[in-house]
Amino acid sequence: MPEFRKDPLTGSWVIIAPERAQRPIDANHRTAQVEEFAEWSEECPFCSGNELMTPPEVLAYRSPGTGSNQRGWTLRVVRNKYPALSPDLELNTVTGNDLHRSMVGFGYHEVIIETPSHSRDFSFMALDEIEDVLWAWRDRLLSIRADKRIKYALVFKNYGHRAGASLVHPHSQIIATPMVPKRIEEEVQNMRNYYGEKGACLLCAMLNTEKSEKKRIVEQNQSFTAYCPYASMSAYQIMIVPNWHSSEFIELNPVQIKDLSKILWSVFRRLHSAVGGLVPYNLWLHNSPWWQEYDTSFFHWHIDLVPRLSELAGFELGSGLFINHTLPEEAAKTLASINIE
């Protein structure tokens, strides 16, 4: 029986309709999830030895004695060669009129090349490799935050063609903007309103409910909880939330980074195993905005992992209402039951 559920974070309704999972799909419409499993690819700009195929590195974790933009790294961050935004432009104020408002495309667009290995997803990395990715996110966020013109930075990761990844090689990205994007603005408003009404954090309250109901928990450790949100927008959506109230990812300490890398690794193991095969996904970090003028300590950062098991179609894009074919309670049960040893 289909059901509407409302996500208190975004204020959006979703439709949970398990019946729709049964519908037939034309044979020629089933996407083969073709992925490469090479350790190295000659043409790949992110592979070791191809450093000159990317813009110069802005950060690298590398062996002592190796020079910039050469071999010897375990992680590199470069500007995106085909950037959506550029820090070299001069930020102007909004121009145009009511109907045609525009602004120069000032901002940052960076790529975190997570490993020299051509085709290793989080679930196949060593824990210290994932830790390094998290340290790199933190290092770049710290650095970009120093530019006071930037109000928001979204860290995100696309895996698999269906999730919009144009290159196989494991990478995440950061796009930083001089305004707070709409979806973040919605979460900020909902968390702010809840704080104003109840004097408490909305996501802390959601987390407490999940912990007491125990219906949607995927995994927990000392620092983090992974659960399938009550109003998941897609099948097997997983949210990873710090157990303590924190509005800034950059406040993480080494122990917490270790705990986050552990839960990420095992959540991905669970996901790929539960669905059977490598699942295309989007992942993003919702961190606090960087407004100077407003307090945002009511914000609680979190990571969303959204598998792309069905295409977003006209209804979703035209209405903003998502249809999810899998009950979050069932997804969580399946994910939690996977043996990841």
Place this chain on the structure above:
Amino acid sequence: MPEFRKDPLTGSWVIIAPERAQRPIDANHRTAQVEEFAEWSEECPFCSGNELMTPPEVLAYRSPGTGSNQRGWTLRVVRNKYPALSPDLELNTVTGNDLHRSMVGFGYHEVIIETPSHSRDFSFMALDEIEDVLWAWRDRLLSIRADKRIKYALVFKNYGHRAGASLVHPHSQIIATPMVPKRIEEEVQNMRNYYGEKGACLLCAMLNTEKSEKKRIVEQNQSFTAYCPYASMSAYQIMIVPNWHSSEFIELNPVQIKDLSKILWSVFRRLHSAVGGLVPYNLWLHNSPWWQEYDTSFFHWHIDLVPRLSELAGFELGSGLFINHTLPEEAAKTLASINIE
């Protein structure tokens, strides 16, 4: 040079970044746009002769003397066999608490089987076939509107796998809900605010600007204008707007329906020809909400045609900011220059 542009209808910013069109795509990630071109398919539930593979028809345009759910039709409307929502459920009020709000999945989910032919898109249909599709949309909207529990009905169409179509056979759909979906709510608010401030319709004002600037017009006829919106969310996005102020699609008269079918036919011809090949797309009709208690005469209905030439990825889903690789002015110029005779 990348640029932010703001869409006054949705209130969302988009990033126009033509540079990103140059980026390399892994060879195994290029989706072959495999489509069938058969006139008939034995397995297709929407093909003539397979009427019993669908739920019973709720509307059909058929030759005199042919019976329901048999051959002899040119267009059929049936309930979706795998519905996102169902009209057989009893609509209850919202239940749950602040954090877990839910509502029974009451609503309508219907499929308009646009033609008996297995693989003919709008651009390959005869004009009177497209007219029939528009009459069917109107007939079903009229009928669904009679159910006072329904506040909104979205007509939409998915074409091609990448746009979320699970079946090749040409069809559109209607999903009708007991609440107004978020994206419509945003447009309603922006049109209401503009009307409140200026005493005029926002979309009428946008249309006038397009007609005087002449930079983004694709095609016009007596009743409709097709143009690429200033803040297009995707490459080659096209909006089709009635030249006169109208909040309800169902107010269309036969001459206007003819004009709409003509512009739809030629816009699709232009699109497929401009991009080269059959373009996967989503199309939706943004009609006025059906609130009894509020006046919505400020609303101006329109059709959005959104080609799916690149995948929506983590940045778009995580931020709500879309990245478009093609300047709307260039898209419009290319589309307008196509010879469609």
